[in-house]
Amino acid sequence: MSAEIAGKIIGDGQPAYIVLEAGPTHTGLESAKKLVDISADTGVDAIKFQMLDVERLMGEKDVIFSYKVLSDKAKNITDTVEEPLYDILKRRVLTKDEWKALKLHCDKKKITFISTAVFPEEVDFLVDELETPSIKIASGDINHLPIIRHVARKGVNIQMDTGSSDLWEIERAIGAIESEGNKNILIHLCPTGYPARLESIHLRMITTLKTMFSEYAVAFSDHTPGWEMDIAAVALGANLVEKTITTDRTIRSCEHMFSLEPHEVRRFVSSIRELEIALGTFRRTIPDEAKKGRLKVRRSIFLTKEMDAGNVLRIENIDFRRPGYGIGPDEINYVIGKRLKRKVGKDEMLRWEDIC
Incomplete structure (x- = not known):
């Protein structure tokens, strides 16, 4: 049960692969580069972005999306914001030249660049031109078998976000990837909500996914403040954890409120590494x-x-x-x-x- 990204093996018996998600929290090339700079040299393995053609993706641009923002950090006071999903996604858009510059910046900083893609042309650009080693399929595309198969045919690592999918939908998606001869798969447990409610997380699903899909590595995408859920996920056997990063949790935009701030990243990583040491082995060995x-x-x-x-x-x-x-x-x-x-x-x- 293992996957591979840029030469690094991910699976049982290996250190948890740590990804920082910057796709929802940057506002352009310069802020994206800043998040790369913050992430580099902290012990994380990769930084993830989201490439999407929002004009093409949003057939109806008035779909309203609701999320929480942190209005007072000291008192942990939140507000609910509603705005068109189109506006949220628009803030994440970069040109192809900007994507090239961002990928080059990641390479210089020696941090692996990975990305979500939603159209075949984006997949081709990311894999063929930027040599992106891993593509993530958004949870909303669990039933988009054509894009899943297209990514699978590229032969790169494919991360399948499951969100609120039914188990049979996950089985079907994995079957589609396997049918293209690709077994370099990571299956994500990603609780819904911005932030996710504790009742919606269901960490024990990690065990279910590892049992049902024993050939593949299982990941956890965290949508909660802090990193307690990531620690619990690794303890339950998650092989990869993904956590959003921001420069300021009080930024009034989607996903910032439950993200890591710059001064927290090293402690986040060290907490996971210390847990892995404490987990030890399945054998009772006494020094x-x-x-x-x-x-x-x-x-x-x-x-x-x-x-x-x-x-x-x-x-x-x-x-x-x-x-x-x-x-x-x-x-x-x-x-x-x-x-x-x-x-x-x-x-x-x-x-x-x-x-x-």
């Missing part, structure tokens, strides 16, 4: 130093009275006390009824060499 240390709190057999050589050890003459450097309580049956080789004092630890 030698821990084995030695545990003896301090385990118990040994001590005598409750002074006994001479030749005396028989009886349970009423024995107590179990710390530390555990001597004969342990689990070996009491090998001690009772034995004779002492030497005189042992009261409150003295009994050792094997003291017994006949």
